[in-house]
Amino acid sequence: MTPDIAQLTAATEATWPPARIVDLPGWTLRDGAGGGQRVSAATATTSSPDIATMIAAQERLGQPPLVMIRPGEESLDSRLEMEGFRIKDPVTLYLAPVDALAIAPPPVSAFQVAWPPMRIQEELWLEGGIGPDRLAVMARAEGPKCAILGRSKDQPAGTAFVACHGDIAMLHALEVTPRLRRSGTAVNMMHGAAIWARDHGAVWLAVLVTQANAPANALYCGLGLSPLGGYHYRVK
Structure with a gap:
């Protein structure tokens, strides 16, 4: 269900x-x-x-x-x-069955890194504005979790965080370095995250993305994730 x-x-x-x-x-x-x-x-x-x-x-x-x-x-x-x-x-909020996304990416394009992440992943996150305070959020998550490393053109190209809660895996903080975008790295990391999620008992993979982030919305829709509603903030 x-x-x-x-x-x-x-x-x-x-x-x-x-x-x-x-x-x-x-x-x-x-x-x-x-x-x-x-x-x-x-x-x-x-x-x-x-x-x-x-x-x-x-x-x-x-x-x-x-x-x-x-x-x-x-x-x-x-x-x-x-x-x-x-x-x-x-x-x-986007959602898809894990099995629909658990497709093997090309060789050496997406790696599952046991927590904590590698230094190069921290550098890639920092380049995208995700610094120590957000890494601390990831570190606080309990239960199964993993850092996904994407590679393109024989270089580290992207990183993401995925963690499980029951049969739902949530993917957060997907970042691809600007110089290596449009090379399939994000797609490969999503497939790698889904494989990891499936292997850790998840049935669903979910992501959250701001409506203003057009490339991310296009990525998730293109992969077949379905929008299930969402929320907004009010700030004084």
Whole structure:
């Protein structure tokens, strides 16, 4: 059975976890420790949470007031807009059966690297703006996880992070160095990630991508992943 949004949200949180969770009346806050929006956003736990409470708590954490708006939270979305929160980075969630993607890539084009990643992978991530704080997010993920290394033209060309939560594998932080893009590296890494996921008991492979990232959206659609909805942020 295809996982629902709640299951996919749980897999996202487990495979890309915040430094800590702060529970407040009406809210769940995440201390991202510099790891980006997904691990720093507040989410509502009631239909009409107090916005001022969230703002104050985010400021105490040293984070901007940032809220993730999920399907069905249109009322909260409107309230935040009235409070001066603007929409930021709408995200689409894509999903495919692992077996559909677990196709052997060409020889020496994608490698599974047992955690921790290689130094060259850290350098490739850093080149794409994924630094130590986001590597710390990956390190916090519990359960099976792997770093995928892509090669092209006999050079390290890309890297990605994949981790399992139950029968769902989530792929995060796929980066290909600009000088070696359009050479099939991302496709090869996706196939390599799916093979790893299948071998670790996953049935589904999911990814999250901002709607503004046209190349990534084209990649996932071209590979046959299906969009299953998504979310957006509101930031003060």
